[in-house]
Amino acid sequence: MKLLAGKMGTSTRTALRSLAFGMLATLALAASATAGPLAMQRRVLSNGVQLLVSEQHARPMVVVQIMLDAGARRDPKGKEGLAGLTADLLTEGTKTRNASQISEATDFIGASLGTGADMDFATLGITMLTKDLDTGLDLLSDVLLHPSFPETEVTRRREATLAGLQEEEDEPGRVANRRFLTLLFGDEPYGHPVAGSTASVAKLTRTDVLKFYQDNYGAENAIISVAGDVTADDMASRFEKTLAGWKAGSRGAFVYPPEHTHPSETTAIAKPLTQANIVLGERGIARNNPDYYAVTVMNFILGGGGFTSRLINSVRVEGGLAYSVASVYSVNKAPGSFQVIMQTKNASTAEAIQRTCAELDRIRTSPVSDEEIEGAKLYLTGSFPMRLDTNAKIAGFMAQVELFQLGDDYAATYASRINAITKEDVQRVAQKYLHPDNLDLVVVGNLNEAKAPAGPPCAKPAPAP
Secondary structure, X not given: OOOOOOOOOHHHHHHHHHHHHHHHHHHHHHHHHHOOOOOOEEEEOOOOOEEEEEEOOOOOEEEEEEEEOOOHHHOOOOOOOHHHHHHHHOOOEEOOOEHHHHHHHHHHOOOEEEEEEOOOOEEEEXXXXXXXXXXXXXXXXXXXXXXXXXXXXXXXXXXXXXXXXHHHOOOHHHHHHHHHHHHHHOOOHHHOOOOOOHHHHOXXXXXXXXXXXXXXXXXXXXXXXXXXXXXXXXXXXXXXXXXXXXXXXXXXXXXXXXXXXXXXXXXXXEOOOOEEEEEEEEEOOEOOOOOHHHHHHHHHXXXXXXXXXXXXXXXXXXXXXXXXXXXXXXXXXXXXXXXXXXXXXXXXXXXXXXXXXXXXHHHHHOOOOHHHHHHXXXXXXXXXXXXXXXXXXXXXXXXXXXXXXOOOOHHHHHHHHHHOXXXXXXXXXXXXXXXXXXXXXXXXXXXXXXXXXXXXOOOOOOOOO
């Protein structure tokens, strides 16, 4: 990654910030012109499945997404990666179609069929023309209800996953992130990536996949979201037929275990790199946290707002240390992570960390400016309608709203909730959720040059006697 050659002067920084805020204003005006309430209708199928439908009749297209509580948090101990492997295998054969036949049937109607797993959930989705709705729903229900998990495909997919994991060893950012998750979460469900590890994936078998499917792909807690040229009543009728045999499983509700608590820890990993890859952070918040909106504004100002953020200004513009630096909250059903991610020259590792720690301390101890909070609100509210500018985004949005129980009025009330945040709210949540004295740190780089702090990364020096 290319580093800045030197520090920028005051006039350059001012020009950049003015340009950035001008872009925010333009974005907000453009987005508000297309903004409108999200029309969503709800139905409950006879098997208890929640059906959400947004009628979008501008084009003869339909997007269907099915979300299930079958994500990587359900991976059994020692079998991390099983949820991802199971989801990948759904389209590799059913009781009546092999993988090639599924692909050919999908291509014949010009549809797009896909499956996958995230940390909290697994998804199946299809995009098709309205005229091909019958065929598309038949394909979707077939891979959902009748996967056969052929032994040859299990082997092929497992080997492909292992190859991908091996390739990630040459990606220092991935290496740093994996180690950070282990430090932060230990053996909690969120302590491993969705893909698992080479050790865990190598042991996965068809029997494991079949059991995971039987345990986790029942109808309970399933969410179906549909956006496109359809009606809610028609889709409810169609799904009653195509999913008639889908029953609830026997497994219990997922309960996240007690948090892994530990003192601040630093890990340095040696790699022959010209730049150090750094991850600094702690446990974050869950999506249903009532402080979510204040945290969103706070993080935008701190490091989530691109060129307008404080971290960019300090680490990149003033320090000339890195091309990219950002802070990110990963919000899940349970509290996820807060991370500051950056790359810098090995020799400037310590200074980049010190500047980051200074910004974490500053947003906790000093109020943000009027310009900063108004810029954050402008961007967050102005860009929100872009989450709903395609049928695929609408379908995914509705499923997420249901998954996190955000309320059917979420789209209509988001802007008012963001605009209600005050400077006092920003400082309050910064003090509540940012703990510079207890951060985990991972540094991947040339350790002869990249010097990670020996103790807690943001520890202040002891006062002179």
